[in-house]
Every structure is written in structure tokens, then in C-alpha cells.
Amino acid sequence: MFTHNPGNDSNTAADEVIRCDKLTKRYADGDILAVDQLDLSVYHGEIFGLLGPNGAGKTTTVGMLTTLVIPTGGKAIVAGVDVVAQPALVKQMIGVVAQTNNLDRALTVWENLYYHGRFFGMNRKEARAAADEYLVRFRLAERAKAEVMAISGGMAKRLMVARALLHHPSVLFLDEPTAGLDPQARIALWEILDKLHAEGQTILLTTHYMEEADALCNRLAIMDHGRILALDTPKKLKESVAADTIVTVSATGDLDALARLLQEQVEGATRSQRLDTTIQLHVKGTTGVLPRVVTVAEQGGYNITDLSIAEPTLETVFINLTGKELRD
């Protein structure tokens, strides 16, 4: 069974399923540098996440790794094959779940799987068996004969995952897999991905939900403006904040001055940052933090309108790195 420890330092080149060297994409229209010299390795058996806001270059990165976007610089190897030199060969080795519902609307649920199997070289009998099996496995068997436009968003996503896995790809790509899904469908998909991970399936996903990245991924790359700002396990990324408590303060008056004041005078404060309408204060230790913040602020003549306290999250990491919030 699956014993590999993803993210372990003992990863070797032999375990590399994806490797990018200075991978770059500059779109001709508007001269936008969507992905800027990306270096990345994804190892066998891990769930790797690209976390970042819209426009960070995640989808373009996945596009290049799946042969749909042609890089303007650098190199990418997927399952040992160069994606630019031999795109048709790479396609044998990958499964792709796109952000939008790109199921074949001229076909039924079952036929979507059957013909996908045929595309990948299964004969009639094999494709039939595979379609039947995957419909059961992804709890779609009851809707086998339905038109794909008639099934729910969550079912459509499951069908897309089933289709992408049907030909046993070396790596499964998912672009924003849970965007637009209701909470229940999202949790159902997370369970599926967890199970696939337990079976040893290598997965690369993009997301702008930090909870998703935190819950699912063995390792994460935080991206913004086409660059990787940080890359590590979710735990280590959160530890990199070097604080135990994150205090979010809303107050009236000069917030920049308050931010400086809090950092200077609150005991244990390591960093403070003015966001749009709030201040984020990083503090070492957890006990008695709130009273200290309130005292300092009131002595400085500020009225605190809201105060909340949390552990560092990936959002904190992102704010640390970019000075802005992930979802803005």
C-alpha cells in the first residue's frame, strides 16, 4: 500500500511526477506575465496545492502542465515527459478536471465515461466495465442515462473527476475543484480526494479557499502575480508567521497610527499590519492578549469597535507575504 511520505525531505528525482524549471507564460495580448519563472516539483503520492487569489497564475500553470497553454519560457516535465515537446504523450499520463463543467453535452452521464475510456484505448468491453464501475464508485449509477445538463453541480463535478481518473493517470489536475459547489457537495468532494490520496493518487489542485488548501494539501505553494511566494507544508507555513495569536482590531481614528502604537506597546507583539478597515496584530503567547490590546488602544484614545482573536491561518501567511487579503 501507500507508504510514501509526501513532503518528506527524502524525496528524490525519481519520485518527481511534475517538475517545472523557470516555467513562464507571457500572454501576447496586453503583454501580461501570467506565470513568471516558476520552479516547482510535485512528488508521487502527494496532494499539492497552488493557493492564491484570482489572477495569481494558478490556472495558467495548470494549463501549461496539461498541454492546453503553451509556455513562452522554461520547461515542464510531467510523468517523465516534456509537455512542450510531446504534448500528445503527456495527455496519456494526466487526468484533468477543469474549473467549468466541460462534460460532453451531446452524451449521457454513462456515455461521457464510456467514450472517454475509448479515447484512451480501452476496447468496448473494458470501457463499458470501467464506466459501470466508476459510476458506482462516484455514486452516479442512478443517473447513468441522464443528460449531463440535467444533473446537479456536485454530481457534474464528481462525474468530471470520475472521467479524469478513468484512464488511471499518473497525476490528477483539479482547477478550483470546489468553486461554485454548495457546502455539502464540497465536503463530499473533499472526501473523494482524501480517499484518492489514501490510494496513492498524485494530485495537483488549485484553490483560493485557504480552508481547502489547509485541509487537503500535503504541500502548498502560495502564488501571487505569477510567482511562488512560499512553498511548504500548511503546518510549516503557519509556523512561519512566528506568532501564536492573531488579533484583528476594528477601531475609529487613524488606523496606521494605532497599528504602530499596538506593535510598540502590546507585550509580545511581533508585527502589526494595517489592512483595509482593520488592523492585524501578531502576538506571541495566548493568555491575556485581548485585555492588553484594549488597554493600549484606550490609553491611546481609540474606540475599539470590534476585536477578534484567532490562531494563524494560511490567510495570515498570505497577508504576511502580500500585504493584502486572499479574498478581496
Add this chain to the structure above:
Amino acid sequence: MATTTSSTGRTTIRMRSQGVASRIAFGALLLRDLTVLKKNLGIFIARTLIQPFLLVFVFLFVFPKIGQGIGGGSGLAGESAFAAVLVSGVVGLSIMFQGIQAVALPLANEFGYTKEIEDRVLAPLPVSLVAIGKVLAGAIQGLIAAAIVFPIAYAIHARGVEVHLSVHWVLLITLIPLTSIMTSSLGLVLGTRISPRNIGLMFGFIVLPLTFLGGTYYPWETLSAIKVGGFPWLQALVCINPLIYVTEGFRAALTPAAHMPLYVIYPVLVGFCVLFLWLGVRGFYRRVLS
């Protein structure tokens, strides 16, 4: 994809050579398109029949009945001559309609917001073969259209109007596939160049002019009568219309009437094939890859 499951439960993946994988995937793509065709067979047949039926019905049945002859005013003999002209025109036109519709219309959907073409683009074969597969599936529909339309065009006419055909089989069985591929390649060009939003305009601004200036209702030679300063401008102008070579070709294949020389028709049709395939495949690349 061929797989083996080892005793440890881990699935190992075996790669096929690109040639083998491409051949299999290409066949499967065709199979998918034919399955969709089979599902919509009723609509396909109705779509194929409606236009030739109306043309033949009005021109070869209604017109002679109401005495509104269009055969050059020489009575039933003229009508019969026109019938031969029209039958070859209608066969050519039907193939062209099918070819364009079969490729351009589905592509407009598949390139649309959801990009459902993506799963086929991600099938393990070069992207150009996905495009060529579309052309081939469209061409097959053109062939079927020809087989359906020909008997109708031949059979429906008013009493006294005779359709005098003399079939040259060699021409017929080479022209039908050539025309089918040429027109479905044109469908690929249109489907990849026109945005899905504007695909409806394609009929008004491209297909209709092609039809009316494509020799469906008149032999190309007769256009020489339309002159400005001694120059047969219309006859020259329609030479840019691929349909004129199709209808003239079928005129050569089906009727004893005068027609454009074959040594012009065949090379030009092959030329259009190559041009449209090239433009279409390029357009396809541009639409699916960035």
C-alpha cells in the same frame, strides 16, 4: 490506457507509443461523433431533406404547373433542361450545407463558455488530429446527405418535365467525397473563426451568398451573358466561390450539359480542400490552445 495492478495494490501505468495511442483515439473520436449523429438521426435527415425538397418542389413541380416557367421560355423542353441543371445544383448544395452545418454548428457549442471540446483535446492524440476528426465526421454526413438527396431530386417533378441524367460514375464517386471533405473543412474554418455568439450570422452572410452565387440554379457558362464593357464580371466573380466548382462538377457527373472543364474543377477543389484544412486546423489550434 493499459494498466496492471501489482500485488501491493498500486497501479502502474504503461505508456503506449504515440502513433498507436493517436490511431486509437482518432477512431474513438469518430465513433463519438457518429454516436451523436445516430442519436440525432431524425433531425439530421429532416435537416438534409427540407431545403432540396422545397427547391425541387417549387421549381420542378409548382412552377411548371402554374405556367411560371424558368427554363428559358421554351416550354416543357426548357423545363426539362432546367431540371437537369437544378438536380446537380441541389446535390452539390446539400452536401455543402451538411458539411458546413455538421462541423461549424457543434463547434460553436463546444468552443462556447464551457469549452466542452476540452476533453477531446485532452485525448491522447495531437490536436491537429482532433480537428481533422471533426472534418472527417462532417464529411461522412455530407456523403449520407448526398445519398439521401439524390433520389428525391431525381424523382420529384411535374408530369411532362423529364429529368434527363447521364451519370458518369467515375466523376460521381470521386466528386462526392472530395466535395464532402472540402465543405466540412470550410465548416471547420467557419466554426473556428466565427465566435459562438455570431454563428447565426454565418448563414445570412456566408452560406446564403455562397448558395445563390454558386451555380445552383444556373450553369456557370451562362453567366458570360452578364457583362460590363465586354467583361463577364459575374462569371469571373463567382470563381472565388468554392460551390461553383461543386455544382459544375456535379453537372459534369450527372448531365450531358456543358460544364466548366474538369481539369479546372478537380485541381481547384483539391486546392480549396488543402486551403480550408490548413486554415481550419490553424484556427482550431488557436481556439483550444493559448
